[in-house]
Amino acid sequence: MEIQLTNVPDQMGVRPNWCDLPSELWRKIGKSLRNRIDLLRFRSVCNSWRSSIPPSLPNSPSFPLQLPHPINPFTVVFLIQSTFYRIEPPYQPSSSSPKGWLIKVEGESNPSHSHPLRLLNPLSDRQFSNPLSSSPRILNLLDYRVLELYKSYCFQQFGFPVKKVVFFPTSCWSDGEDSVACCIYLEGKLALFKRGDKKWTLVDDENYYYDDVIVYKGQLYVTDRWGTISWVDISSLKLIQYSPPLCGVGHKKHLVELCGNLYVIDRYYDSEPRRLNYEAAVVDFKVYRLDEEWGTWVDVKDLEDRVFILGDSCSFSVSANDFAGYEGNCIFFTDMFDVGKYNLGDGSIKTFELDPCSSKLFWPPPSWLRM
Structure with a gap:
């Protein structure tokens, strides 16, 4: 739900007084x-x-959140929250509204904590910097039309062997007592941490090849390297198979929700990558949609105007029509130290460093964004 209370004049030129709504x-x-x-x-x-209404529930979790190390429970690590936004200029009656710009902001949950706010590249997680100025920049989201798209999480520790972290519930009204963190680490181990636990609990110790985890319709779902999706029963810490095996022959599976459906994106490398650092280069993607009614996989050839974002700590979809410079039916992804764009129509791959036009999707910001 998006609330845009900007006092835009109606057709009669009268600005509404929102305070006059019934209490x-x-x-x-x-x-x-x-x-x-x-x-x-x-x-x-x-x-x-x-x-x-209050700003949030008194016991709702704030970030950075202290958690034990999943491998060494005597070591404390911090879980950092980042938020993806679509940001647009304020209403201007004399001109058509330009399309939005995608940003990622890290560390905004607890302003009293020493962890500063950072503006990151949405895919590579690198911090943007202005080489022409050493003065701090201020970005006031209340000055623009802003829509929250996605929240991602990572641990504040260099070289931490975690592939993916999710946290739920994520609502601003969520009760911290019911919060659950789930991570995939090392070669593909799956672990859960509930509020009040002393250590992470390993789930399914017979399978160490999980690739991705997602919160879908308020529940946790994971996929293994064969494309089988399972539902995680939080109370029993058991996995319940939710889909048939995909049997895709790619090297890494991504879970993404699109328009209420679950998709698996199968990533192919030019050689078998080493599981911890993925040194191989990406050469192809295949996209599959789960038909939940029939329990079958549908091979997807055209995403139309949709775009998949596969970052270091995220996987979600957006509409290319909402962003300037974006092309539909594409997958944007991280590839070793580069950011790439895969066109599902012709199978072409471009890296942002070699394509100046694509690099402008994230930086520098458009002229209407004052920083």
Whole structure:
């Protein structure tokens, strides 16, 4: 749900006064919001709206979050939260609204913590820097039209052998007592950590080849290297098979949700990669959609206007129509030290460093974004 309370004039040129809404609607609207930026916008309308709901639940988790090391439980690591946004310029009646820009912001949950806010490349997780200025830049998201797209998580430790981390529930109203973290580490071990636990619990100690994990419809789902999706029963710590094996012959499987459906993206390397550092180069992708009604896999040849984002700590989809310079039916991904774009139509691959036009998708920012 996106709330854009920008006092845009209606057809009669009259600016609406949002404070005149019936008071019984304030709390009902506020409780329907599910992310932090919408909650901030709601509470910034006026004093009455701000006092109608709290900023969040008192015991909701804040990040960085201290967790034990999954391999060495006597070592403490910090789980860092990042948020992907589609950011657009404010309303301008004299011109058509340009398309949005994709940004990734790390470390915004707990302003009192020493971990600073960082603006990252959405795919490579590298921090953007301005070589022409050493002064700090300020990005006020309340100055723009902003939509939260996705949250990702990683551990604040260099060389930490974790392939993927998810955390749920992610709603701004979520109760911290019910929070669960799930990670895939080393060659593909799957582990869970519930609030109050002293250490991570290994799930399915007979299979060490899990590739990806996702929160889908409020539940945890994982896929192994053969493309079999399983549902993780949090209470029993057991896996329940949810799909037939895909039997894809690629080297790494990604789980992505698109329009309410589960997709597996099979990544192919030019040689068998070493499981921990993936030194091989990407040469191809195959896309499959799970038909949940019939329990079968559908080979997808055309994503139309959709784009898959496969970053170091994320996997999600966006519409190319929402972003300037993006091309539909493509997969954007990390490949060793580069960022690549795969066209599902013709099978071509381009790296951003070798394609100046593609690199501008993330940096420098458009002229309307003041930093």
